[in-house]
Amino acid sequence: MSEEFTLRVWRGDKTGGEEVEYHVPAETGMVVLDALHHIQHNEAPDLAVRWNCKAAHCGSCGAEVNGQPKLLCKTRMDDYVGQTVSVKPMQTFPIIKDLVTDVSWNYQVAKEIPMLEPTAPAPFNMQQIDADRVQEFHRCIECFLCQDTCHVLRNHEGQRQYFGPRFMIKIAEFEMHPMDGADRVPLLAHEAGVNMCNVTKCCTEVCPQHIRITDNAIIPLKERVADRYYDPVKILLRRLSGKKNAPTGSSHKVSQ
Amino acid sequence: MAHESYETLDYDIIIIGAGGSGLRAAVEASQVPGLKVAVVTKSLLGKAHTVMAEGGVAASFGNLDAPDGWQTHFYDTMRSGHFINNYRMAEIFAKEAPERVLELESWGAVFDRTKEGRIMQRPFGAHTFRRLCHIGDHTGLELIRTMQYKSLHSGIDVFQEVTMTKLLVQDGHVAGAFGYFREDGRFVLFRARAVVLATGGWGKIFKVTSNSWESTGDGAALAFRAGADMMDMEMVQFHPTGMVWPPGVRGILVTEGVRGEGGLLRNSEGERFMQTYDPERMELSSRDVVARSIFKEVQAGRGSPHGGAWLDISHKGPEYVKAKLPGMYEQFLTLADLDITKEPFEVAPTCHYTMGGLRVDPETCATNIPGLFAAGEVACGLHGANRLGGNSLSDLLVFGRRAGLGAREYVSGAPDFAPVDQAELEAEMDRVLEPFHRENGINPYHVHEKLQEIMTNHAGIMRSGPVLEEGLNKLLELKDQARNMSINGSRIYNPGWHAVFDVENMLLLCEGIIRSALERKESRGAHWRTDYPDELPEWQKINFVESYDGEGIRIRTEPVNEMPEDLAKLFTYGKAPGLVQQSGGKES
Numbered sequence: 030m031s032e033e034f035t036l037r038v039w040r041g042d043k044t045g046g047e048e049v050e051y052h053v054p055a056e057t058g059m060v061v062l063d064a065l066h067h068i069q070h071n072e073a074p075d076l077a078v079r080w081n082c083k084a085a086h087c088g089s090c091g092a093e094v095n096g097q098p099k100l101l102c103k104t105r106m107d108d109y110v111g112q113t114v115s116v117k118p119m120q121t122f123p124i125i126k127d128l129v130t131d132v133s134w135n136y137q138v139a140k141e142i143p144m145l146e147p148t149a150p151a152p153f154n155m156q157q158i159d160a161d162r163v164q165e166f167h168r169c170i171e172c173f174l175c176q177d178t179c180h181v182l183r184n185h186e187g188q189r190q191y192f193g194p195r196f197m198i199k200i201a202e203f204e205m206h207p208m209d210g211a212d213r214v215p216l217l218a219h220e221a222g223v224n225m226c227n228v229t230k231c232c233t234e235v236c237p238q239h240i241r242i243t244d245n246a247i248i249p250l251k252e253r254v255a256d257r258y259y260d261p262v263k264i265l266l267r268r269l270s271g272k273k274n275a276p277t278g279s280s281h282k283v284s285q
Numbered sequence: 286m287a288h289e290s291y292e293t294l295d296y297d298i299i300i301i302g303a304g305g306s307g308l309r310a311a312v313e314a315s316q317v318p319g320l321k322v323a324v325v326t327k328s329l330l331g332k333a334h335t336v337m338a339e340g341g342v343a344a345s346f347g348n349l350d351a352p353d354g355w356q357t358h359f360y361d362t363m364r365s366g367h368f369i370n371n372y373r374m375a376e377i378f379a380k381e382a383p384e385r386v387l388e389l390e391s392w393g394a395v396f397d398r399t400k401e402g403r404i405m406q407r408p409f410g411a412h413t414f415r416r417l418c419h420i421g422d423h424t425g426l427e428l429i430r431t432m433q434y435k436s437l438h439s440g441i442d443v444f445q446e447v448t449m450t451k452l453l454v455q456d457g458h459v460a461g462a463f464g465y466f467r468e469d470g471r472f473v474l475f476r477a478r479a480v481v482l483a484t485g486g487w488g489k490i491f492k493v494t495s496n497s498w499e500s501t502g503d504g505a506a507l508a509f510r511a512g513a514d515m516m517d518m519e520m521v522q523f524h525p526t527g528m529v530w531p532p533g534v535r536g537i538l539v540t541e542g543v544r545g546e547g548g549l550l551r552n553s554e555g556e557r558f559m560q561t562y563d564p565e566r567m568e569l570s571s572r573d574v575v576a577r578s579i580f581k582e583v584q585a586g587r588g589s590p591h592g593g594a595w596l597d598i599s600h601k602g603p604e605y606v607k608a609k610l611p612g613m614y615e616q617f618l619t620l621a622d623l624d625i626t627k628e629p630f631e632v633a634p635t636c637h638y639t640m641g642g643l644r645v646d647p648e649t650c651a652t653n654i655p656g657l658f659a660a661g662e663v664a665c666g667l668h669g670a671n672r673l674g675g676n677s678l679s680d681l682l683v684f685g686r687r688a689g690l691g692a693r694e695y696v697s698g699a700p701d702f703a704p705v706d707q708a709e710l711e712a713e714m715d716r717v718l719e720p721f722h723r724e725n726g727i728n729p730y731h732v733h734e735k736l737q738e739i740m741t742n743h744a745g746i747m748r749s750g751p752v753l754e755e756g757l758n759k760l761l762e763l764k765d766q767a768r769n770m771s772i773n774g775s776r777i778y779n780p781g782w783h784a785v786f787d788v789e790n791m792l793l794l795c796e797g798i799i800r801s802a803l804e805r806k807e808s809r810g811a812h813w814r815t816d817y818p819d820e821l822p823e824w825q826k827i828n829f830v831e832s833y834d835g836e837g838i839r840i841r842t843e844p845v846n847e848m849p850e851d852l853a854k855l856f857t858y859g860k861a862p863g864l865v866q867q868s869g870g871k872e873s
Binding site: 042056057058059060063069070071074075076077078079080081082083084085086087088089103105125126127129131132133136139140142144145147150151152153154155156157160163164167168169170171199202203206 | 330331388390393397401403421425427433437438443445468497498499530533537611612615616619728772773775777778779781782784
């Protein structure tokens, strides 16, 4: 292993900033967050980086390493041997300072999602196979890397039209709960904007918890919206007659 | 110094800390319509240390072992705490835990299930029965996320990333708290009629720790300075199994669930050494015993290559391990290049939990300062000299709720907002900004590193009088140097600045730990003294209580509350109550 790593860390605040180069002595198994801590403790005590657990449980330390959304505590420096490691804040959210961004929008969205409405009081009788389906979504650590990478939220100023992948799995968690009696389909179709997703699966790719966000949450939720709002027979007839455009952009899932 | 301004926010109740107990307290406090409740946290919502709890939440449902009941949970908790626990807290706890867990289920938590469709429960160290309700190995995440969403829907205001630097007390009553927003460093005064502290423990005082950066004992130190009593400060839990290698991950928790699911501990000679220390319970002995056993094996030269023991779960098969311990599998694969479904891995003790804390009333969680309540790890009394795995999560729920209830009832009869002393706030703002103006000061991170070194070498898993004394001297010296901590940069999200206050808090609490450890001249639970290796009956009758007058820490003894006859009787059968009644059928 080389004796030291070279990092270029974005330093600045909402008024602007630039990448600053640092050199950090290499240690076996070091992660990017270790390197940043070394910088913070010895060179730049005011270097702003969020972190809590350093064990990939809390989801605080999301940032972009060489352009890829990553958890800093889980990204090994030796994945980048011979390269300069560039560390930048998540680009989808407004900057506060250095690697820290303002993710408060996510907490506003969270308030919009109705809680579980149990159809019977606890204790529930529920089989593991039913639990399995929703437990996958419960692994989410709210690192917001999926929100960061979602091109609807990132490029299209879509934060007014789409809640984003994190909140699709939150809705899915309740919707697919065997004891839930609430109806979130209107929310999905309108405010939550599930139709905005065009299934590029970028969110699934960056999820550090390996949640199959698109396949297991978003697509089934799109199907629920389609079942409710779009009569499949009419859509089929429209397809057969050669008309491509459904009333909204969601028809591509209906045929599945 | 320039004139500083601050924002004033008024709430009936503020809760400092947004982990499991803080959020549970907030939900309870908000049940009264019209009551204004705020949660103030130094992190983002949902990131608190609760998220790192892995193995489960203990509640005596008896879903797998029908004879379990509150009496046996109570019995296990008292025995593992070596009887310096507050029995009434343990009683309330054991009785109320199941109800609190079911509440979580109705708010959306999805626990693993039994074949019959009930909540699954796993065995854990020193629990007589299979008792830990769990979701794989991320139970803490489930608890905090459930509470987080419940809170967001309970009409509570949440203030994230706020550093609290001072608890305000006027005429003996709590008046609020003062601090600053990390985002831009602007000052904020929270005026409140009651304050609930739910700020967790101080595991960051050790270098090798399973604790997140948050665990710096802020709430405890704030309350201590304001006149609250601390108890059992000498009791610090070392979890037997933290990661060992590579260096950067040293201390990260390896859940007790690994042993709960059948993991075996071996030394370098391949021997299951727990046979020597606790042949009956083996790997599932209590944490203090297992941690000490690993420590002793390493000392005897039978440690693993990097100074630990081998833990092996590979015999359970990849499918089982990945289903029940997915986080552990992933953690070792990513951070240590090691597949735990195929090979054993190294583990060693890591600082995990502080049993000591604010002395509270078991019924209401009230401290000795009127209007100030405390719940969770920052409070003291439930766990005694050693905490059982899984008891922490149910502690958060049971006493979080009671603290919220206590605060709510207190404000219904309490006077309006206490006046705030303007001069006190001016002085506080000056104090907080001072590190920016000191020249050639000491780096707060370096003070923290030195503090961790002192605590590790002088007040860790193995203690003795002379070593503790030496540690105390070093610590007091460091405390002196720390008066000159300085930082650079601006007030916008400046971690170096935040660290100054974390370090001040830890310095105060560490002194409390060492002083208390010097006083307890015996070995009990987590407190192991080589110069007093035996557990002595006369010490079972007392708790050490500390108070701080701004200059120094005073320490006194208080008698451990004596159990009433019906509870004391549970310890006279020679075995756990559930095992006694087993022949007589299932208890209610």
